[in-house]
Amino acid sequence: MRFKTLVLGTLFIFGLLLTSGISYGYERAIEAEMADMIEEPMIIADDANASGGQFVWVEGEPATGGGGAGSVTFNIHIPEPGTYALWGKVIAWDGNSDSFWVNWMPMDSDENPQETNNTEFRWSVAGGSDWHWDRINHWLNGGTFDREWEVAAAGDTTLRIGVREDATMLDVIYITDNLSADEAEVGPRDPIPEDSITPVEPQAKLATTWAALKAGR
Ligand SMILES: [Ca+2]
Ligand SMILES: [Ca+2]
Numbered sequence: 163m164r165f166k167t168l169v170l171g172t173l174f175i176f177g178l179l180l181t182s183g184i185s186y187g188y189e190r191a192i193e194a195e196m197a198d199m200i201e202e203p204m205i206i207a208d209d210a211n212a213s214g215g216q217f218v219w220v221e222g223e224p225a226t227g228g229g230g231a232g233s234v235t236f237n238i239h240i241p242e243p244g245t246y247a248l249w250g251k252v253i254a255w256d257g258n259s260d261s262f263w264v265n266w267m268p269m270d271s272d273e274n275p276q277e278t279n280n281t282e283f284r285w286s287v288a289g290g291s292d293w294h295w296d297r298i299n300h301w302l303n304g305g306t307f308d309r310e311w312e313v314a315a316a317g318d319t320t321l322r323i324g325v326r327e328d329a330t331m332l333d334v335i336y337i338t339d340n341l342s343a344d345e346a347e348v349g350p351r352d353p354i355p356e357d358s359i360t361p362v363e364p365q366a367k368l369a370t371t372w373a374a375l376k377a378g379r
Pocket of ligand 1 (some may be wrong): 247256258259260261327
């Protein structure tokens with residue numbers, strides 16, 4: 163009886179080791195509208211179908227051209243070194259509203275692709291007029307490939323998503339160390355309370371408060 167318990171216990175511990183050895187299993191979702199910095203003309207807009215009821219974009223008709231100004235920036239603490247992928251929950255109506263610039267520092271160079279046009283940071287967003295998930299890729303001149311980032315040490319990182327074409331919509335960013343290209347296997351998801359250890363106010367509310375304060379002077 164004791165032997166059987168010992169064997170079962172040992173098997174259980176081996177099982178735990180195997181499971182934890184495959185992957186650290188880090189994942190986190192962040193509302194786009196919760197960005198630490200929103201640079202105009204990128205703005206927060208309402209949509210009942212968006213996670214949290216809000217998303218970010220440069221407002222306008224998708225076929226008007228333009229773009230290249232505005233961004234959202236996220237300060238993200240990564241607790242474990244590892245290799246990470248990013249997914250975005252997006253809407254891209256057409257070929258004139260289906261790209262962003264993405265650089266994640268310190269893994270990427272801290273340049274402004276809106277000025278350098280460095281295709282290394284060009285994200286070709288999968289088309290679709292309903293909210294859908296798209297693995298962040300780089301759209302190089304020779305083809306489009308899923309991106310991954312090697313985080314050498316735990317610590318603070320800065321993710322910047324810059325506007326390339328107006329009207330491309332971003333609802334949620336999902337960070338994972340599951341590098342599968344299969345959406346069903348990765349299971350990108352909307353934020354849950356556990357994602358925000360320190361809850362933050364949406365930027366729109368901060369802006370409203372600030373405007374109200376100024377008006378009240
Ligand atoms: Ca395009
Ligand atoms: Ca959202």
